[in-house]
Amino acid sequence: xxFVIRGLAAAGALAAFGLPxxxxxxxxxxxxxAPDSHYGVAAAKLEEVxxxxxxxxxxxxxxxSSGLGGERxxxxxxxxGTIEATIVSSGTLANFVPETGVFDxxxxxxxxxxxxxxxxxxxxxxxxxxxxxxxxxxxxxxEQGFRHITNNRNAIHTPDDVQGLKIRTxxxxxxxxxxxxxxxxxxxMAWPEVISSLQQGVIDGQENPLxxxxxxxxxxxxxxxxxxxxxxxxxxxxxSKPFWEGLDDDQKxxxxxxxxxxxxxxxxxxxxxxxxxxxxxxERGMEINExxxxxxxxxxxxxxxxxxxxxxxxxxDRVDAIVNFE
Ligand code: PAF
Numbered sequence: 001x002x003f004v005i006r007g008l009a010a011a012g013a014l015a016a017f018g019l020p021x022x023x024x025x026x027x028x029x030x031x032x033x034a035p036d037s038h039y040g041v042a043a044a045k046l047e048e049v050x051x052x053x054x055x056x057x058x059x060x061x062x063x064x065s066s067g068l069g070g071e072r073x074x075x076x077x078x079x080x081g082t083i084e085a086t087i088v089s090s091g092t093l094a095n096f097v098p099e100t101g102v103f104d105x106x107x108x109x110x111x112x113x114x115x116x117x118x119x120x121x122x123x124x125x126x127x128x129x130x131x132x133x134x135x136x137x138x139x140x141x142x143e144q145g146f147r148h149i150t151n152n153r154n155a156i157h158t159p160d161d162v163q164g165l166k167i168r169t170x171x172x173x174x175x176x177x178x179x180x181x182x183x184x185x186x187x188x189m190a191w192p193e194v195i196s197s198l199q200q201g202v203i204d205g206q207e208n209p210l211x212x213x214x215x216x217x218x219x220x221x222x223x224x225x226x227x228x229x230x231x232x233x234x235x236x237x238x239x240s241k242p243f244w245e246g247l248d249d250d251q252k253x254x255x256x257x258x259x260x261x262x263x264x265x266x267x268x269x270x271x272x273x274x275x276x277x278x279x280x281x282x283e284r285g286m287e288i289n290e291x292x293x294x295x296x297x298x299x300x301x302x303x304x305x306x307x308x309x310x311x312x313x314x315x316x317d318r319v320d321a322i323v324n325f326e
């Protein structure tokens with residue numbers, strides 16, 4: 001508040017002397033989901049904290065619901081400096097920083113606490129730091145929750161139930177390898193095409209966390225939900241490197257604080273939807289089943305071949321370090 005008043009007073013003083021007001025920096029922030037999703041909540045918190053701390057130095061323009069295109073296009077916009085900020089899934093991040101793919105390995109994390117501890121710890125920090133070498137700056141790891149399978153063909157209990165299932169995956173080689181190994185027919189696709197492809201029957205299903213299934217109302221186009229929790233879905237708050245380099249040290253510190261608060265808001269949203277989401281989707285008419293520990297183990301076994309590939313790509317030591325992280 002103090003900063004806002006100070007900012008207004010400064011602007012008034014400039015106007016009184018006939019001087020132009022100081023230029024504000026526009027932050028265009030794009031994300032794939034609606035304002036009332038976990039991404040929208042985080043983007044609003046980022047803006048709130050930055051404005052509180054800096055007065056009138058920045059203005060935010062939000063482009064929710066893929067308003068600036070798919071996640072890959074938005075990240076490329078950040079690299080070009082035409083978009084300042086985004087919140088994205090790990091869907092295409094491995095195309096920019098290949099090491100990121102290690103977090104996309106199925107059955108890697110025990111639970112949300114385990115995933116958050118790894119992302120906030122030294123391994124997460126090290127990978128976040130690598131974005132500076134590709135025209136981006138990673139502010140913080142966020143999250144979506146554990147991904148589950150929805151489809152229109154049948155309930156899923158065993159790997160047999162996914163044979164030939166036309167399932168949309170993110171444009172992510174780690175996920176693609178797992179669904180191929182399971183015997184499904186995975187189709188990598190950018191998010192903006194998914195709903196119409198489900199409506200037209202081009203694909204039978206898709207996989208996403210409850211945060212997405214509930215906020216996008218996937219129940220309107222999908223009959224079955226299998227709580228498979230086959231993979232954790234990290235997200236990232238990213239800014240463009242040219243934008244980041246144009247900030248002074250105080251402004252950088254403010255964006256870092258704001259990102260930490262945005263992540264807390266996002267995780268709070270995920271915690272809430274993880275406890276209420278299933279009931280909401282049942283009320284909306286979805287047929288829901290949860291994989292038992294034995295059923296999950298059968299899926300894990302079905303992707304043993306893909307795991308060999310993950311060890312080769314990311315190193316067994318690194319994968320083990322994540323699995324055993326306390
Ligand atoms: O499935 C995806 O592509 C992502 O999870 C989504 C829905 C775009 C959110 O980042």
